[in-house]
Amino acid sequence: MSDIDMDRMIGRLLQIGVLFAGAVVLLGGIIYLVRHGGEMPDYQHFHGVPFALHELWEFDARSVIQIGVLLMIATPVLRVAFCIFAFAMERDWRYTVISAIVLGVLIYGIFGSH
Amino acid sequence: MLKGLPDGKCARQIESMNVASLSSLVFAGSVAAGFLGSLTGLGGGVVIVPLLTLVFGIDLHYAIGASLVSVIATSSGAAASYVRDGYSNVRIGLFLEIATTSGALLGASLVSHVPTSTIATIFGVVLLYSAISSPPRDAVGRGGSANSLAQWLHLNGSYPTGDGPTKYAVRRIPLGFAIMVGAGTLSGLLGIGSGAMKVLAMDRAMGIPFKVSTTTSNFMIGVTAAASAGIYLARGYIDPELAMPVMLGVLGGALLGSRVLARVHVRVLRNVFRGALLVLAVEMIYNGLAGNV
Numbered sequence A: 001m002s003d004i005d006m007d008r009m010i011g012r013l014l015q016i017g018v019l020f021a022g023a024v025v026l027l028g029g030i031i032y033l034v035r036h037g038g039e040m041p042d043y044q045h046f047h048g049v050p051f052a053l054h055e056l057w058e059f060d061a062r063s064v065i066q067i068g069v070l071l072m073i074a075t076p077v078l079r080v081a082f083c084i085f086a087f088a089m090e091r092d093w094r095y096t097v098i099s100a101i102v103l104g105v106l107i108y109g110i111f112g113s114h
Numbered sequence B: 001m002l003k004g005l006p007d008g009k010c011a012r013q014i015e016s017m018n019v020a021s022l023s024s025l026v027f028a029g030s031v032a033a034g035f036l037g038s039l040t041g042l043g044g045g046v047v048i049v050p051l052l053t054l055v056f057g058i059d060l061h062y063a064i065g066a067s068l069v070s071v072i073a074t075s076s077g078a079a080a081s082y083v084r085d086g087y088s089n090v091r092i093g094l095f096l097e098i099a100t101t102s103g104a105l106l107g108a109s110l111v112s113h114v115p116t117s118t119i120a121t122i123f124g125v126v127l128l129y130s131a132i133s134s135p136p137r138d139a140v141g142r143g144g145s146a147n148s149l150a151q152w153l154h155l156n157g158s159y160p161t162g163d164g165p166t167k168y169a170v171r172r173i174p175l176g177f178a179i180m181v182g183a184g185t186l187s188g189l190l191g192i193g194s195g196a197m198k199v200l201a202m203d204r205a206m207g208i209p210f211k212v213s214t215t216t217s218n219f220m221i222g223v224t225a226a227a228s229a230g231i232y233l234a235r236g237y238i239d240p241e242l243a244m245p246v247m248l249g250v251l252g253g254a255l256l257g258s259r260v261l262a263r264v265h266v267r268v269l270r271n272v273f274r275g276a277l278l279v280l281a282v283e284m285i286y287n288g289l290a291g292n293v
Helices: A003-036 A053-058 A061-089 A093-112 B009-015 B019-040 B045-055 B060-085 B090-110 B116-132 B148-152 B173-190 B195-205 B210-235 B240-263 B266-290
Strands: B157-161 B164-168
Touching (some): A003 A061, A003 B060, A003 B240, A061 A093, A061 B090, A061 B210, A061 B240, A093 B090, A093 B210, B019 B045, B019 B240, B045 B060, B045 B240, B045 B266, B060 B116, B060 B173, B060 B210, B090 B173, B090 B195, B116 B173, B116 B195, B116 B266, B173 B195, B173 B210, B195 B210
Antiparallel strands (some): B157 B164
């Protein structure tokens, strides 16, 4: 795999990720507006409701949007994971390690830092 | 927990607005931000937070959460076309992402410790910088002396110019790396891409050609923002229902902007957008110092 092939695949990966995540958010957004469009939002005051994994299984408007948001966040993470694989294929061990460090920081940020 | 919002007229109007109207207006504003941001190269994310807080009276924490998600979306959405053109340098990007993601973790964990008014003031200053920093120009790589670290890291590359592929050498790597930690910290603290500071590190400090700097920066923004996302989610800064119109709007606007790029007078638009950024920056600093945000 050449650097150019790798660049192309990364571009493709990001494009698919964004379109897919965007479509899921749009779907959730339509459900949200249909069901809750007439309600009064309160964004003036911060409530700080932490994200909870079990909410995703409720499949209401909020959880569908949340799944889309998580897919969006996962897209660049997947890109870095792909780089580890691609550099390993090129036998560029230096950049396999550098990609792995970046992925490590990302995973720590998602799971370990709170 | 917070003092709410400025007691302005529009803020009070927002309070009497239902979900459908608020979502539509936020969507429209985000389309405009994404469109102008991508057309002018100044980035749309940086307008989202002042738009949401100053115009819609939304709490700063929700605003930076929604902004962060839209920043990831536009970075990933635009990267596909940048990569194809052969300007961005994946190795420089990845290496410096070690710095930006670490900084982002620091910045995101600072949000709950720094007073909201201070965050707003810092935001205003960063906005001010984006408004007055020099516009994109076609600087050529400054070559520079042989740098053994750059060689060891395979950072030197080439990019397409009018005279065919032109080589460039990367210098002052520790300085660039340090600025990138700062760019990451600001990204995590403010929910922005901090593209201007990333370009500063690559273009000014490391001597990387401007086009390579901007495209590689755009590439890095999504990864940097993803590092903060876990902390934002855990603290409840990302409200899915608010992030929805912002993300879809900015993404749609940015895609639209990249389509019409060739057909409009970017220079005029850039000056108009700069003016808007300047006004928002002053408002943000004023409200921050006055403790209104």
